[in-house]
Amino acid sequence: MKLSHDPELQSFREKMRAYFADEYPQDILAKTATGASLTTAEVRRAEMALGEKGWLASAWPEEFGGPGWSIEEQYIFDEELEKAGAPTVTPMGVIYVGPVIFTFGTDAQKDKWLPGLRDGSVGxxxxxxxxxxxxxxxxxxxxxxxxxxxxxxxxxxxxxxxxxxxxxxxxxxxxxxxxxxxxxxxxxxxxxxxxxxxxxxxxxxxxxxxxxxxxxxxxxxxxxxxxxxxxKGWSYSQYLLGNERTSYARIGGKRKQLADVRKIASQIPTGGNQRLIDDSFFASRLCEAETRLDALEITVLRVLTTVRDGGSPGDEASILKIMATDLAQDITTLFLEAAAEHGNRKFDDSVSPDWTGDSAFAAPGVASYFGTRAQSIYGGTNEIQRNIIAKRVLNL
Incomplete structure (x- = not known):
């Protein structure tokens, strides 16, 4: 897959970027940017905004109500959603159970559940x-x-x-x-x-x-x-888990995070006139994370090429799961170091009044740091994923 030098894909990217800048609920973006949790009503409204455009079930085939996008277009949509700071689409619906229903379900089940899944009205x-x-x-x-x-x-x-x-x-x-x-x-x-x-x-x-x-x-x-x-539920669950583990990559979101870390580390003094970006150890870890993200993206594109050509993520999705979650934890650790004392937060779901101006970045960053601690556990621990790779991919 190649996403550059294609005028049609670039036009599609600009369309998505304009949508999130102008049409998507801006109050949702503003609240997400503070690190505060969305209410159930806000979650539904955010997803129904995408559903109204026919974009919530972005990877679904047209025959089941999807937009009929190419793999490249799906990838670009996800990237622009993440770069805009929009809340991640709740994966349990359109990414996990939706494909199980339209692949293994009866016609009556498809009629019953798919409409609410793809328009975002049912969680x-x-x-x-x-x-x-x-x-x-x-x-x-x-x-x-x-x-x-x-x-x-x-x-x-x-x-x-x-x-x-x-x-x-x-x-x-x-x-x-x-x-x-x-x-x-x-x-x-x-x-x-x-x-x-x-x-x-x-x-x-x-x-x-x-x-x-x-x-x-x-x-x-x-x-x-x-x-x-x-x-036969175990078989259906393994089909679902392949989609789940592939969905962890979130390249666009990670690129935005790394850009934010670099900006913060360049602006916030860490003592005297010293800036964190001038610290060679921190800078080397930041560069390493950027390089690992490039490697993750190449691996994602390889897997998506397999899917585009009629294959499935299969057991190789375990590789993506490990790469993506380890990197997510390392990126948010860099962020916490860059935030320094601005990373302190109250133990409730409110936003500290001190998080204003130059320190406004800290709230979502701290929330993300805590959230990513669980990524190497849920969806099958990374230790389990290594066993899967050893047994099923490498045949050891």
Missing amino acids: WAQGYSEPEAGSDLASLQFSAVRDGDEYILNGTKIWTSAAQHADWIFLLTRTSREEKKQAGITFICCKLDQPGVTVKPIITIDGKYYLSQCEFVDVRVPVSNRIGEEG
Whole structure:
């Protein structure tokens, strides 16, 4: 894939850039820039703004309501969204469960769920991890017992991102206990306002509410909410995880972060007249991060070329997951060092009144630093990803 020297792609980029500058909700951009969390209403409004243009489900085929963009156009759209500082599209919907539904779901399920997914009016959460099944996801114990035309759900899901904004959750459930752990797992969708469902907030170290624990007690859902065949959920989850791990790259956002770090380090004194950018150790780490980002982008483009030519991310997506999350953590560490004392924040979700003028950059940077600590854990820990690469890619 080549994104430069193509007049049509450049015209497309300018169109996207103009949209985020002029048409996208500017109050959403302003709030995101402070590092404050969006309300559920704001999340819906931000995503529905993209849905109104037909752009929220940017990677979906036209036959399912996507814009029909090329891989290159999808890449540029993501890049410009991130550079504009727009909130990341909640991936659990259009990136994760949407493709599972239009690939493995029935026509009735597509008619039921795809419209709300692609227009942004319906939010989704992902029910995978459990208190005793995190990295070893195949050990999940969340049960779905068939009772006529319904399943009865019991169990707990944890570290559930954006559940407080979601209307639906897709779940990996155990419908039978086979010799192999991966067997007997079924993919089921459930409304979060069902009787018996309790969503409990998990407040993170920065005082924010990103995650929840979701408890299910005798929750009844129709069998028609099952995606695909009973006992085949593990296969569908691996298809989904390939898309999830590829989505972590966020090249545009990382380029913006590095540019911000360089600017801040060049402007904020760190003692006397010394500027941080003049510190050789800091400067070398910043340059190294920029080089690693170039390598990550080349790897992403290679994977996307495979997808464009009819392939899938496959197990190679684990390489992207490791590269992207390690780099995200290193970039935000550089930012925290550049922020110095400006990085102090109150342990609630408000913005400090001291974050004004030259220190206004600190709030979103500190929030990002804390958030990226989890990136090497969720979506399958980086240690697990290295095992996948060794066994399935290198055949060791």
